[in-house]
Amino acid sequence: MTLADQKAAVAEASESFIDNELGATVTEAAQAVLEDSTERGGGIRMQHVDKIYPGAASKALDDFNLDIKPGEMVVLLGGSGCGKSTALRALAGLEDIQAGRILVGGQDVTATPVNKRNMAMVSQAYSLFPHMTALQNVEFGLEVRGMKKAERRRIAMEKLELVGLTDQAGKYTQQMSGGQQQRVALARALAISPRVLLLDEPLSALDAKVRVQLRDEIRRIQLETGTTTVFVTHDQEEALAVADRIGVMNHGRIEQIAAPQDLYQRPATEYVATFIGLTNRLPGGSNGSEAVVFGQRVPLLEGSKQGPLVAVLVRPEALTLTPAETNTSNVGEHARVETIHFLGALVRVDTVISSGEWQRWNGGEQLRVTVQLPASELPAGLAIGSDVVVAPRAVPALAV
Ligand SMILES: Nc1ncnc2c1ncn2[C@@H]1O[C@H](COP(=O)(O)OP(=O)(O)O)[C@@H](O)[C@H]1O
Ligand SMILES: [Mg+2]
Structure with a gap:
């Protein structure tokens, strides 16, 4: 039944309300239309x-x-x-x-x-x-x-x-x-x-x-x-x-x-978080509803793992990047810029964390952190090899 047919059917039968039911205002045709569309647009x-x-x-x-x-x-x-x-x-x-x-x-x-x-x-x-x-x-x-x-x-x-x-x-x-x-x-x-x-x-x-x-x-x-x-x-x-x-x-x-x-x-699992979009796996201590990652407090999503040292999944746009020489904040970790990808309105910066402590946590591999920011916010003079400080923002994340 097309929409036009349905309308025609309703119009045709609208005079003949079913009157043998208490307060019935539904015509047989209207009921048929309803059933038909529920069935046709089947859930x-x-x-x-x-x-x-x-x-x-x-x-x-x-x-x-x-x-x-x-x-x-x-x-x-x-x-x-x-x-x-x-x-x-x-x-x-x-x-x-x-x-x-x-x-x-x-x-x-x-x-x-x-x-x-x-x-x-x-x-x-x-x-x-x-x-x-x-x-x-x-x-x-x-x-x-x-x-x-x-x-x-x-x-x-x-x-x-x-x-x-x-x-x-x-x-x-x-x-x-x-x-x-x-x-x-x-x-x-x-x-x-x-x-x-x-x-x-x-x-x-x-x-x-x-x-x-x-x-x-x-x-x-x-x-x-x-x-x-x-x-x-x-x-x-x-x-x-x-x-x-x-x-x-x-x-x-x-x-x-x-x-x-x-x-x-709000990914529920690590698999989901890594399948949709990019995510960084950063070390943090979680306790209750927040974790501390690189000295910054990060709210945790439901289902997050608790413990003194867990992996917190932080999206690239949920991180800040500041040149080390202008950094005044006491949170964050020093990192070296490895590559800069220009994506039009956005820029993605791949960095490597300098501290060996996190390399040990990362199973001996250098800990890489990807930061994404609007191109207009890219610090002037940033280049491959620059010393920067990266820190998470207080954006809800999943700990695993
Ligand atoms: N006709 C088949 N006979 C035996 N195993 C199959 C057959 N079709 C799919 N499988 C297996 O079932 C699993 C799911 O396959 P499939 O539904 O095709 O996955 P996807 O579409 O996500 O790639 C796989 O392990 C695949 O090897
Ligand atoms: Mg398939």
């Missing part, structure tokens, strides 16, 4: 899902839990082999599961076969029919479903327009660039109005520029269509750019799931 619930591949020593999904709101875009982020594709394939019904259950729109689909789950998947491989035109590829799924030619052509053209390929409709997909082929694949997936759109590293085979362009467009289209979407990637920048929420996966389960900014500012 997802994966509960205690285990997946064990035949002969495998460990579980590919290990008590995997995931809740997604209707219309939400959740990104599953994690390194190779952590179970991202398996989670997606289990949700789609392409893999049987050994434990747990899967609900879509409140309905248990655990035993529902793949072709009845009403989901569409786009993966890294283009998987289009090369001997068909873009239009024929997009129409294909609708043809299989028995839709009449005029109707399926209308829908296919609508989806090609959505992905910006109206003028390429008659082209054979084998003559198209990788980026264009993925647009066709996306249009084909959306043509069947899936309840859930599954994207498994759809941009991995594309070059950097096209990748950024298309990821922004996927997000625009997803917001426009309101399709509940699960997007799998190993690229944190991609995840941060498109997600409502990111689930960071490790060993077959989600270690933390939160909005991008929350995940960055």
Whole structure:
């Protein structure tokens, strides 16, 4: 049912209120619309899902839990082999599961076969029919479903327009660039109005520029269509750019799931902290709700480890850097500038802590500290080899 159909249905039935129920103000049609949209924009619930591949020593999904709101875009982020594709394939019904259950729109689909789950998947491989035109590829799924030619052509053209390929409709997909082929694949997936759109590293085979362009467009289209979407990637920048929420996966389960900014500012584990953005591991003594790092008090995040000597995970922008000759503060550690990276509006400065004490703490390795600051705040005359003092700011951090 399209939005226009829904409106028409409500308008048509608005005279015939159900009057046999106490104070009933809901029409049958309105109720149908409500049910239809809840079901169509299906929320997802994966509960205690285990997946064990035949002969495998460990579980590919290990008590995997995931809740997604209707219309939400959740990104599953994690390194190779952590179970991202398996989670997606289990949700789609392409893999049987050994434990747990899967609900879509409140309905248990655990035993529902793949072709009845009403989901569409786009993966890294283009998987289009090369001997068909873009239009024929997009129409294909609708043809299989028995839709009449005029109707399926209308829908296919609508989806090609959505992905910006109206003028390429008659082209054979084998003559198209990788980026264009993925647009066709996306249009084909959306043509069947899936309840859930599954994207498994759809941009991995594309070059950097096209990748950024298309990821922004996927997000625009997803917001426009309101399709509940699960997007799998190993690229944190991609995840941060498109997600409502990111689930960071490790060993077959989600270690933390939160909005991008929350995940960055309040990582629950070291794995999450190091997977999203850069982080320094600095020595500190923690006690209760704060730690002392290089003489500076740093508030600690929930779940922080306590002890006289722990590692505190400090983001590069949560550090200050002062040339040693102008330093007047009594906190901080002396360090030598190793490299300076200009990143446009920002500058990243890699330093090596001078004191051998922290080298011992760091397992014999020199303790490196990366500081990031606005280019406008870079001390004049700072150069490779400069003696500086680095100190954390009082920004909440995790101790591990
Ligand atoms: N068809 C398969 N048969 C056996 N083991 C598999 C199969 N597919 C994936 N695995 C294993 O399951 C784990 C998770 O794989 P996968 O979900 O593909 O990870 P990701 O997509 O995060 O890279 C890995 O250890 C992988 O080797
Ligand atoms: Mg994968």
